[in-house]
Amino acid sequence: ETTFTQGEDQALTALVPLMPQSTTPQLLLVGTLADGVEERFLTLFERLGIGPVASLPPRRSTELPAVGPGTKLLLTQPFLGQTARALQAKGAELISSPYPLGVEGSELWFRAAARAFGISDEHTTSVLEPLVTRGRAALEPHRKALEGKRLFLLPDSQMELALGRFLQRECGMELVEVGTPYLDRALQQEELDLLPADVQLSEGQNVEEQLQRVRQSHPDLVVCGMGLANPLEAEGITTKWSIELVFSPIHGCDQAGDLAELFARPLRRRGALTFA
Numbered sequence: 159e160t161t162f163t164q165g166e167d168q169a170l171t172a173l174v175p176l177m178p179q180s181t182t183p184q185l186l187l188v189g190t191l192a193d194g195v196e197e198r199f200l201t202l203f204e205r206l207g208i209g210p211v212a213s214l215p216p217r218r219s220t221e222l223p224a225v226g227p228g229t230k231l232l233l234t235q236p237f238l239g240q241t242a243r244a245l246q247a248k249g250a251e252l253i254s255s256p257y258p259l260g261v262e263g264s265e266l267w268f269r270a271a272a273r274a275f276g277i278s279d280e281h282t283t284s285v286l287e288p289l290v291t292r293g294r295a296a297l298e299p300h301r302k303a304l305e306g307k308r309l310f311l312l313p314d315s316q317m318e319l320a321l322g323r324f325l326q327r328e329c330g331m332e333l334v335e336v337g338t339p340y341l342d343r344a345l346q347q348e349e350l351d352l353l354p355a356d357v358q359l360s361e362g363q364n365v366e367e368q369l370q371r372v373r374q375s376h377p378d379l380v381v382c383g384m385g386l387a388n389p390l391e392a393e394g395i396t397t398k399w400s401i402e403l404v405f406s407p408i409h410g411c412d413q414a415g416d417l418a419e420l421f422a423r424p425l426r427r428r429g430a431l432t433f434a
Contacts, residue, residue, distance in 0.1 A: 163237040163315045163404060166190060170214060173222060174244040177214075180224030185211045185271060186250065188241060189234035192407035193217075199258075199410065202268065205285045208275045214241075225250050232271050234258065234409060236349065237316035239342045256348045257409075259317075260324035260418075261293035264411045266348075289411040296415025297328060303422040305330030310372050312382040313337035313363050314400040319349040321381065321403065326354065329418055333357050334375045337368060379425060396428045 170188070185208055187199065196213060203211045212223035227249035233242060236257055246252060255270035256263040265286055272282040309331045311318040322336040336353065337360040343350070353359075360368065365386070372380055372395065380390055380397045387397040398421055408417040 162401065163235070163317070166235070167238050167240050170238065170241040171244050173214065174225070174241065174248065177222045177248070178224045179248065180226045181228045181249075182210075182224065182226075183228040184224075184230070185209070185275070186223060186225065186229050186231050186245070187211065187213045187234055188231055188245065189238055190215060191234055191409055195407050195409050195413065198412060202285065202289075203271070206268070206272050206275075206277055206282060208271060208277065214245075227251075230271075230274050232267070233345065235317070236320055236342075236345055239345055242345060252344075254348055256323065256352060257317075257320040259320045259408060260328045261290055261297065261411050261414045262328055262352075263320060263324060264293070264409070264414070265290055286411075293411035293414040296412075297418050300415060300418035300422040301329050303425055304418065306332065307378040307425060308332045308334050308375070309421075310334045310375060310377040310380045311336045312368055312372070312380060312386060312400075313339040313360065314381075314383045315404060316340060316342075317400070317403060318381070319346050319353065322357070323349055323352045324414075324417065325421060327352065328414070329421070331379075331421075334377045335360060335368075335371060337361070339363055379421065381421075396424050398424050 200211055203209065214223060216222060225245055225248050229250040231242060231245055231250050231252045242252055253270050253274045256266045258264040258267040268286055269282055309325055311322055316338055318336050318338045322333050325331040326333050335358040341361045378396060380395055381400050382397055384399050384401060387399055390397050402420065407413055
């Protein structure tokens with residue numbers, strides 16, 4: 159199945175052959191992040207004692223990072239399978255982790271990197287604890303709007319497992335179904351392990367059958383592409399555009415409250431509407 163997020167994966171894959179070879183130990187962050195988020199992440203890695211840290215894509219296209227047997231990869235997005243495999247073919251090692259969405263995912267992501275570089279759990283906790291506390295506090299008002307609500311994630315971006323994990327475990331939502339265009343277990347197993355054992359998963363885009371299940375299950379919120387959102391809204395079903403999640407700064411503990419608000423907002427809007 160094709161998804162709009164594959165554009166980034168293909169663009170980054172095309173850069174890999176141009177990257178210089180190196181055996182120097184380093185951490186390579188793979189995937190586009192908002193500038194402010196990337197800067198905060200780099201500061202945190204410095205506090206953890208991890209370095210040097212490079213990014214793909216770099217800020218300047220002429221400053222491609224090196225890659226090789228000393229490189230450890232940490233993906234920021236779950237849809238970068240081709241890029242990850244191309245980098246592994248050049249000798250890099252993939253760090254398996256949930257993705258940095260929400261407080262829990264972000265903490266586990268940083269902890270995975272710290273363990274890969276031999277940083278003690280005690281030091282990692284001392285660095286991350288203030289962010290975790292602040293992130294959970296920011297989540298709380300939005301959790302009140304989301305808790306107990308039923309969520310249906312239609313396949314669109316390959317971010318669905320990470321979003322479902324965040325919304326179920328940190329916001330108290332009930333997962334009706336988590337759909338993904340393609341389930342790459344090499345990149346998503348850590349997310350899969352955090353979902354409820356009995357969660358309904360679907361892979362691929364059989365739109366008619368999926369829409370039928372949406373209508374039968376009467377969820378409180380459906381996360382889907384723009385092409386399906388308007389027809390579902392016309393049927394009285396509250397929706398959230400999945401594409402907005404790709405272009406919003408949602409990564410990290412500091413953004414967890416903003417991420418939750420993106421889902422709480424359409425529910426609050428629906429609750430405020432009065433139908434004559």
